[in-house]
Amino acid sequence: MYPTDSNKLPSVAIVVFNHFSPFHISVPSIVFGPSTLNEAFFDLKLVAGEPGPILSDIGMEIHTEHQLDALAHSDIIVIPYWRTIDERPNEALLAALQRAHARGAFVVGLCLGSYVLAYADLLVGRRASTHWELEQDFSQRFPCVLLDTNALYVEDNRVITSAGTAAGIDCCLYIFRKFYSSTIANRVARRMVVPPYRDGGQAQFIDQPIPVTSSDSRINALMENIRRNLSQKHSLDVLAESVMMTRRTFTRKFSRATGMSFGEWLTTERLNVAQDLLESTDLSIEQVVEKTGFSSVLMFREKFKARYEVTPNQWRKAFYRQSNNQT
Structure with a gap:
């Protein structure tokens, strides 16, 4: 005082x-x-x-x-x-x-x-x-x-x-x-x-937009496919092969196309989907982790807290849309 x-x-x-x-x-x-x-x-x-x-x-x-x-x-x-x-x-x-x-x-x-x-x-x-x-x-x-x-x-x-x-x-x-x-x-x-x-x-x-499309059609198609399969594991070698590139070339072109490394882009995509699930559903944290593809609840919480300075539960408490449960 x-x-x-x-x-x-x-x-x-x-x-x-x-x-x-x-x-x-x-x-x-x-x-x-x-x-x-x-x-x-x-x-x-x-x-x-x-x-x-x-x-x-x-x-x-x-x-x-x-x-x-x-x-x-x-x-x-x-x-x-x-x-x-x-x-x-x-x-x-x-x-x-x-x-x-x-x-x-x-x-x-x-x-x-x-x-x-x-x-x-x-x-x-x-x-x-x-x-x-x-x-x-x-x-x-x-x-x-x-x-x-x-x-x-x-x-x-x-x-x-x-x-x-x-x-x-x-x-x-x-x-x-x-x-x-x-x-x-x-x-x-x-x-x-x-x-x-x-x-x-x-x-x-803070509004943290991520690239939706790039100037590379192969990268665009790959990003869209990953968005539909966020819960799966994604290997750089497999992804590079799917677009007929070496791992090194894929890493360079992805970074040039999106301004982010593949790991950064994937984590951001997963966190954005997790945000929406926390705000609009009653899914448990474990279910959110499963749907977004994080390797564990601990890893999810660490990544979420590092990005947004609050825990997933605090985010839900602040932003959960109660109207979703009203009829």
């Missing part, structure tokens, strides 16, 4: 901009606001991050009573989003964030808010997180940032960043626990009907 002046509530400033996203604004407002538990644990204020009207992307408008000078007295400053990754925020805001962090404030970037903190040079040499879809862009723009592409949120020396959208809830609950007990933070989570902690990281949500 973070030490605070017992006579003063920790102050939270949520910085808002034109073209804001209502969801991203509502997350810190609900977690840190007084309405969730009908009691104030933070002194919450909305701060205009720039001059002019503050309109949302769907036409809502926010009227704020505070300007950037309010950041000089805030314990926690939250940038809940940013409207476009190509736009550098105004220099007055960036300077205010730098001064706030230098005097000891926590500076938080939720989702694309991490871009604002990066533009302010607050992430140089620090670990950070952002939405997985923007990993390549973020790393190219800010090569001095140690981007953790799997983390739901990251703290490094009072600079806190989170992954996309709903990960902002996880991040704000984490901050709540820093200033108060886990017991109170868990009450907030229950009131919001969200888990106090989420297992795993972004890996379980």
Whole structure:
């Protein structure tokens, strides 16, 4: 629990901009606001991050009573989003964030808010997180940032960043626990009907496409045949012979055609089918293993956990479609 002046509530400033996203604004407002538990644990204020009207992307408008000078007295400053990754925020805001962090404030970037903190040079040499879809862009723009592409949120020396959208809830609950007990933070989570902690990281949500076809017709036919027979064992020598190639030539051409080794492609195919079976059927783990061709339950669990950072049972718990059992 973070030490605070017992006579003063920790102050939270949520910085808002034109073209804001209502969801991203509502997350810190609900977690840190007084309405969730009908009691104030933070002194919450909305701060205009720039001059002019503050309109949302769907036409809502926010009227704020505070300007950037309010950041000089805030314990926690939250940038809940940013409207476009190509736009550098105004220099007055960036300077205010730098001064706030230098005097000891926590500076938080939720989702694309991490871009604002990066533009302010607050992430140089620090670990950070952002939405997985923007990993390549973020790393190219800010090569001095140690981007953790799997983390739901990251703290490094009072600079806190989170992954996309709903990960902002996880991040704000984490901050709540820093200033108060886990017991109170868990009450907030229950009131919001969200888990106090989420297992795993972004890996379980990342779209990881695999090649469906290639420019090689023989490789395409082979891949389709393997998909229909995933439960079987597949030998490189036998597969190479089936397409009238040497093992070495087959290995080279498969890698060139798909961008993956045959072993990587096969494991990924099997994991994708396993995902679908866990989400849409009541098959036991043993049955899933049998249908997808993994050599053992242990091997399946190891491969699944390595790829998605959660166990198969945790995946099923999170994504199983209950509607499949409804009539």
